[in-house]
Amino acid sequence: MKLTRYIRPECFLHDLTDTSREEALRRMVHEAAVKGLIKDEDQVFSKLMERENVQTTAVENRIAIPHCFTDEISDLVIIVGRAPGGLEFDSFDGKPTQVIFLLMGNRQEHSLHLKALARIARLIKSTEFIDKIVSAGSVQEMVTVFTEEEAKI
Amino acid sequence: MKLLVVVLNATEMLEQVLEGLIETGITGATVVDSIGMGHIIEDVPLFAGMRNLFRSARPRNNIIFSVIGEAQARESLEVMDKILGCSHQEGKGIAFVLPIDAVIGVGKES
Numbered sequence: 001m002k003l004t005r006y007i008r009p010e011c012f013l014h015d016l017t018d019t020s021r022e023e024a025l026r027r028m029v030h031e032a033a034v035k036g037l038i039k040d041e042d043q044v045f046s047k048l049m050e051r052e053n054v055q056t057t058a059v060e061n062r063i064a065i066p067h068c069f070t071d072e073i074s075d076l077v078i079i080v081g082r083a084p085g086g087l088e089f090d091s092f093d094g095k096p097t098q099v100i101f102l103l104m105g106n107r108q109e110h111s112l113h114l115k116a117l118a119r120i121a122r123l124i125k126s127t128e129f130i131d132k133i134v135s136a137g138s139v140q141e142m143v144t145v146f147t148e149e150e151a152k153i
Numbered sequence: 154m155k156l157l158v159v160v161l162n163a164t165e166m167l168e169q170v171l172e173g174l175i176e177t178g179i180t181g182a183t184v185v186d187s188i189g190m191g192h193i194i195e196d197v198p199l200f201a202g203m204r205n206l207f208r209s210a211r212p213r214n215n216i217i218f219s220v221i222g223e224a225q226a227r228e229s230l231e232v233m234d235k236i237l238g239c240s241h242q243e244g245k246g247i248a249f250v251l252p253i254d255a256v257i258g259v260g261k262e263s
């Protein structure tokens with residue numbers, strides 16, 4: 001699978017200035033609603049927080065991968081947020097989170113959801129990828145970095 | 154159906170290998186701790202002078218077995234190649250796919 005198939009260019013958010021997990025997720029879900037990807041942003045936000053309350057999705061290395069199932073999405077939508085200033089996401093290693101992959105998938109497509117999580121897990125093992133995304137100067141640069149780095153794995 | 158076998162010498166890459174399998178839709182596999190031939194044979198006095206002939210860069214390895222669908226065979230090998238670089242360098246591991254004549258106890262998804 002290729003992640004780029006599920007991330008439209010408008011789904012890259014270049015500058016998240018929020019400082020907390022809740023604020024960042026609220027903003028990303030709101031952006032998804034503004035772009036017409038979802039309608040009920042409160043419901044999606046609740047589902048994301050429900051998952052976060054089970055265990056944080058801020059795995060390590062400045063990355064968080066919040067995810068949830070929602071019937072509003074037909075297959076899978078991924079939004080990538082860049083927060084160069086770092087935000088508090090209750091990460092495993094205690095470090096601030098600088099890159100967020102937000103996945104919203106249809107429950108019937110759980111296999112696709114799982115594949116995407118596994119591929120992201122491999123992608124973020126590249127420190128080079130994380131550094132490049134964090135230092136990207138524009139959305140276009142984020143898209144280029146993402147495309148180039150994904151092609152390597 | 155096929156049997157995917159991965160002999161993983163670079164055991165520190167086990168997590169990545171399993172993630173790669175999930176990526177190709179493989180959600181079930183058996184992981185076995187194993188020992189390379191060279192690690193055993195090096196203790197046999199007769200072969201003491203020829204230790205460097207046995208490929209035993211790593212004493213311990215993992216063997217991963219998974220019964221997979223026909224369609225997953227090629228993709229899973231491609232992903233393993235990407236992760237382990239099997240086509241370019243020796244040592245990290247090998248992967249191969251074998252045909253299965255008959256099987257029981259496997260769900261419809263495989």
